[in-house]
Amino acid sequence: MKVVLVGLSHHVAPVELRERVAVAPEAAAALAATLVRAGDGEAEAICLSTCNRMELYLASRDAGAAEAQAVAALAELAGVGGDELLPRLYRLHDEAAALHLFRVAAGLDSMVPGEGEILGQVKDAYEAGTPGPILDHLFRQALHAGKKVRSETAIGESPASVSSAAAALAQQVFGDLTGRRVLVIGAGKAGELAARALAARGATIASVVNRGAERAATVAEQVGAVAVPFERIGAELETADVVVAATGAPGLVLQRDQVAAAMRVRKGRPLFLIDIAVPRDLDPAIHDIDDCYLYDIDDIEAVVASSLAGRRREASRAESIVAEETDRYREWKTALDVVPAIASLRAHAEEIRQRELERVEGRLARLPVADRRIVESITAQIVNKLLHLPTVRMKEAAATPNGIVYADALEHLFGLNEKERPK
């Protein structure tokens, strides 16, 4: 059985093409089932479809036919001819396909290295697919590799976007954000996104302040907050823990003195301020006030850049883990090819022994029962001793890339018939 991977991803295909071939989970399951039905009796298939990739994993005795089926299926989804699609596809077999899948599961092939969502998507694809023994083992090992990379490296620990970095910085100040009050200044999309990232970590979006009262009311309603007139911003600063500023104002909307006045009432409670507006909304001098931490868009982007650099450094450690897992997969797959040859050799030897005993059955029948047992035992021992060393050597070779060569040599030397091999 050969493993075949045919797919496309953000590395080789534009979004216009990716969105055409992307399918919903139910459709992905149906596609896998269709490919299995179209294949030989033992075919296996799993379809991995995410916003950044569409990959078809197949296991089949006829790799060429399986690959052609997969290309045709993707071409049909894309609404183009197979030849037209080919330059956008990658087609990988066996170990290369396994390495690719392990890198995908580990987040190493993602747009943001180490992103965590892909592992769940691989698991969903595996559960919705139609795997047999080969793809079942391959995907279980991929999930194991993905988890191992995340537990043994820090590749997924740091944030990779401005909004998640802002939320992570707020957590550095407050720890658990549950119940922390967020004040949003401005009613734009950027501020709302940053506030939602905080809310996703337990914070409460308490109030929205905007010069336009109507827009403030709309956004406040969307995020479950209260719209507050701009004139009452001082009172809001006294109770807020995090301030997110993202207005389109041409100048500063919050001055140092306003925050300093609020801090006197707060009695040392820290205030974390995020200014993602350009031009800036918050007076940079606010950062000089004790217990005030002001981060503007450049500061946060520097944190994101450092975080991504850290992820890339961790990626090299993750690649080693993935390479180890690929080696383990190759050993398993080679053993799978070698084991039938060993079993076939033993069956062949036993067959010869039985045939020879049957040939002299007439003479053996005259022997006492005890002597017959001795003859049976001695012949069995001779066969076992002759086959012991070749069996051990074959098992050793199974763990190396040469395993299949040994298996072929064995079949050739002993005339073992492929069709008669026990399964």
Next chain:
Amino acid sequence: MAEAFFWLALLAYGESVVAYAANVRSPGRAGRLATWGVRLGWLAQTALLGVQAARADGFPWTTWAGSLNLFTWLVVVAYLVWGCTPRYRLLGLGVMPLVVALLLAAWAGGGTGSQAPSSSSTGFLVLHVAFVLAAFAGFTLSAALAGLYLWQERALKRRQAGILRLPAPSLATLEILVTRTIVVGLPCLTVGIVTGLIRLRREGAGVDALMVVTLVTWAVYAAFLLLRYEAGWRGRRAAYLALTGFALVLVVRLGLPLAHFS
């Protein structure tokens, strides 16, 4: 036997210092190795104290060096309460070098070998030593937490780009832990001082410099709690006050030992 346990403890604590430093450069496996170093070292030092107690037929840590050995062990106990979790590994970089230095000082002073029980080894003395040392161990941990707070606060103020790459507890968590450690440590010190004063009165001895500094230390930590809960002192000011208290602890533990213990 005691000597072997001492070297094993020192080696393991030393390994944890190196591993904690390596963990700053590359968080992960080095941090786990550091934690195991602390655990192994603590087990070896526990065995060392056990051997000392078995041989002494009494309370053997009333000498300056002996009490330093016990104090070091208590510091590691206090550290192990939080220090084994990944977010607090930076704390190890502050605590474990101090532990190594203190253990070496105890060894140099003969505090890790066989200890004879004090001729005046009474129940009050045992209580006095045990409570004062437990309080000081707690204050040592609170100082490490306060140091970590200041480091983390400075990183936030400087807007260091790599601030999120090294896992560390939040400022709020550190502030709470500093206060809690002092809340536990201060009553221990109070009991230690009271038992010491009772013993002093019974023996009719005079007050020495170490006792005065210990009382000042008590006053600083009491002021910390008063200011924290009554005046709302938080953040850097509270952290600096905790470190001031610890400076006095160091003076008591290291600077003024001989007069008191003789």
